[in-house]
Amino acid sequence: MVIKIDKRDRAKLFRERLQTAMTQNATTQSALSRSTGVDRSTLSQLLKDRGARLPNAQLVAECAAALGVSADWLLGLSDRPEQAVDLVASAFAMTQAPRAMFDDQISAWHQEARGYKIRHVPARLPDMLKTEEMLRWEYAPSLGKTIDQAIGASSDRLDWMRGAGSDYEIALPLSELESFAAGHGEYASLAPDIRRNQLTHFRDLHDQLYPALRLYPFDKRKIYSAPVTIFGPLLAVIYIGQNYLVFRDTDRVTALTTHFDTLVRSTDLSRHDISPLFDKLLTRVR
Secondary structure, three states: OOOOOOHHHHHHHHHHHHHHHHHHOOOOHHHHHHHHOOOHHHHHHHHHOOOOOOOOHHHHHHHHHHHOOOHHHHOOOOOOOOOHHHHHHHHEEEEEOOOOOOOHHHHHHHHHOOOOOEEEEOOOOOHHHOOHHHHHHHHOOOOOOOHHHHHHHHHHHHHHHHHOOOOEEEEEEHHHHHHHHHOOHHHOOOOHHHHHHHHHHHHHHHHHHOOOEEEEEEOOOOOOOOOEEEEOOOEEEEEOOOEEEEEOOHHHHHHHHHHHHHHHHHOOOOHHHHHHHHHHHHOOOO
16 A cells, blocks of 8 residues: 655655765765765755755655665655665575585574574474484585584584574475385485484474474475475575575565465374374384
8 A cells, every 4th residue: 555645744754864864874965965966055955944845856866876775765665775786685695505504504593583483394304303323324425514513513403492482393295204214215225223213213302392393294295395494584594405595575484484384284184193103104114
């Protein structure tokens, strides 16, 4: 809905925001006059005028460019002073993603979202819920941080979750768990004892940490999801392998939150079905 502003009120808002931008940039009328190519007396009159006078579009654009703010903000059409290019840059970013996913950036995002619900669709099984022997099997061949660092980081992440006051919801394909239990695909070389211990560990942690930790196995045949983590209302991160796509604008964070909630609603399993599910999976380990 478009809210109309009286011309006199808009002129007053323009003067206030122009003065604010000049103060924040330590810019004098003389300096702004030189930057915009407008007589100092014209700017002075514009700032002192108490009527409904507004400058032309050219002068508004020149002032906005000189002060590093948006013309829409000066005119009261936006509450964000950043220019469009800066808004886009702050709303979306791409960062490198280490193989083990235990980098400092991930930790910083968790700290930033402390106290908020964190929604997570892992690329495989959730790293922070893996046993040490599982981590050694999966990450020992990788480059980057040593396997001992990865194990320590996994333990730290789990400890953080226990004390951060953040609920942690994890949605993952049921087929991933079934493939893991049966030793299919990439898990073919993983010893049965490691798979058995991992499933038991996963089941027991869920029982211990519920409701702070909630697991939602979903049917990938019905609905698909890329690996994504949503840190409360603050940001959402999509994992693409070598990089993270990071979104901070409200619309995209909300859209990805809605996507995650759809995954949750698609599952037919309740909290009381999770332990029996893992018991059933354990019988398939050979």
